[in-house]
Amino acid sequence: KNEVEQSPQNLTAQEGEFITINCSYSVGISALHWLQQHPGGGIVSLFMLSSGKKKHGRLIATINIQEKHSSLHITASHPRDSAVYICAPHNTDKLIFGTGTRLQVFP
């Protein structure tokens, strides 16, 4: 069983839609990262959170430590949000990466 499960694996949306990506993990963590990977391969850190909720622009991340679950929301999605979104719990001295959610937003 994977230590990190993301859903959905693929997501298609129309511009303006509200997007939710879910992440469940089974390992102990000190924090959880949400990352974005573009087709060129580069990885950008979006959030690091250890409790509650964080907001940055149109992006919102939440975490429930007791339930070992986190969500990433994108409000008013835009074609430039098209990318792979990756959940990565921080366990001991490393990040454990999920398989990612491929998001495509169409105009």
Place this chain on the structure above:
Amino acid sequence: EPEVTQTPSHQVTQMGQEVILRCVPISNHLYFYWYRQILGQKVEFLVSFYNNEISEKSEIFDDQFSVERPDGSNFTLKIRSTKLEDSAMYFCASSDINQSGQYFGPGTRLTVT
């Protein structure tokens, strides 16, 4: 804004050859990492490095791999005798003393032929 840099961006090598991948972490960061991503697969942790020693390594990081911080700015990953299955994108990352986030370099694509 400070960023992690990696060189080269693409390295092609023959099986059995040694390769060194180079990274320059953000200057005041103290934790350094290497990850790899085989094409079409998820990113995998290789090794973390702190205070001039390995703090954690994965099963992938066997005797063929080594890391070094040869000076105050560079952080290198060496693969002694490359195999076809070492072909992947290798990412370096760094974080500050509080580990308040990991900042990734653009990656080095290693192709072993």
